[in-house]
Amino acid sequence: MSAVAADLAVSGLRVAGLAGAFGTGLVFVHAGLSKLLHRDVLPGVIANYRLLPxxxxxxxxxxxxxxxxxxxxxxxxxxxRLAVVPALLLLGLFAAAMAVNIGRGRRSIDCGCGRSQLRQTLGWPLVARNVVLMALAALRLPAALPSTGFELATALAGGLSLFVFYLLFNAIAALAVSPVAARVNAGIKRR
Structure with missing residues (x-):
């Protein structure tokens, strides 16, 4: 591997690491604020998982x-970089809690991922989403911070893109199981 290729690989890892951490950070801030705004329903959401006394x-x-x-x-x-470790543990805990309930056949409960107008029920796509977030955040563990302004700007744009993709994924996942989707699917089957 040439020195230029090695430098590009290191630069790419720095950018990907910060982008993953930045995007995952936005996800956590969004989820935390959402839970604070709807703290009256949060105990019920947590109790619905039936995992805690x-x-x-x-x-x-x-x-x-x-x-x-x-x-x-x-x-x-x-x-x-050690801030990534508890984030990975929390995302893994959430994924495991969802997987346990899916395995129990309890898909109809709200995931509690972030209270919005769109209710999200449990499903394997949500578990996969958390695993992907874990992988992206884990890229920050071996990587130092970007060393140039261009790397930093690229990482921030990548992290923001990751967060927007997360929001779109959640909206599509929630709409896919909504009453509107059920009516549309019923209309398609009748044709």
Whole structure:
């Protein structure tokens, strides 16, 4: 491998690492703010997973939005790479909780991924989404921060693009199981 190719590979890893961390940071900030805005329903969403004893539901509901905000801000700030580790653990925990409930046949509960006008029920695409977010955030672990303004701008644009894709994915996933989609699908089947 030539020196130029090696430099490009290192530069690409720095950009991808910060883009993954920045995009995942935006996801965590969005989710944390959303949970704070709808904290009255969060204990019910957490209880619906049926994974925690009742006595732990309220404390987890109180701490979770703040944990997501702190992790999100740490990732956005390009903070220590170790901030990625708890983010990976939390995303993995969410993916595992969804997978357990899907395995139990409990797909109709709200994922609690971010309260919006579109309710998201559990499904394998949401588990896969979290695994992809984990992989993207993990790119930050071996990578140093970008060393040039161009690398930094590229990483920030990539992270913002990742966040927009996340929002679109959530909207499409929610619409796919909405009553409107059911009516459209029923109309197509009649033809």
């Amino acid at each position: 009742d006595v732990l539901v309220a404390p987890v509901a109180a701490v979770l939005p703040w944990a997501e905000l702190v992790l999100g801000v740490a990732l956005l700030a390009g903070g220590p």
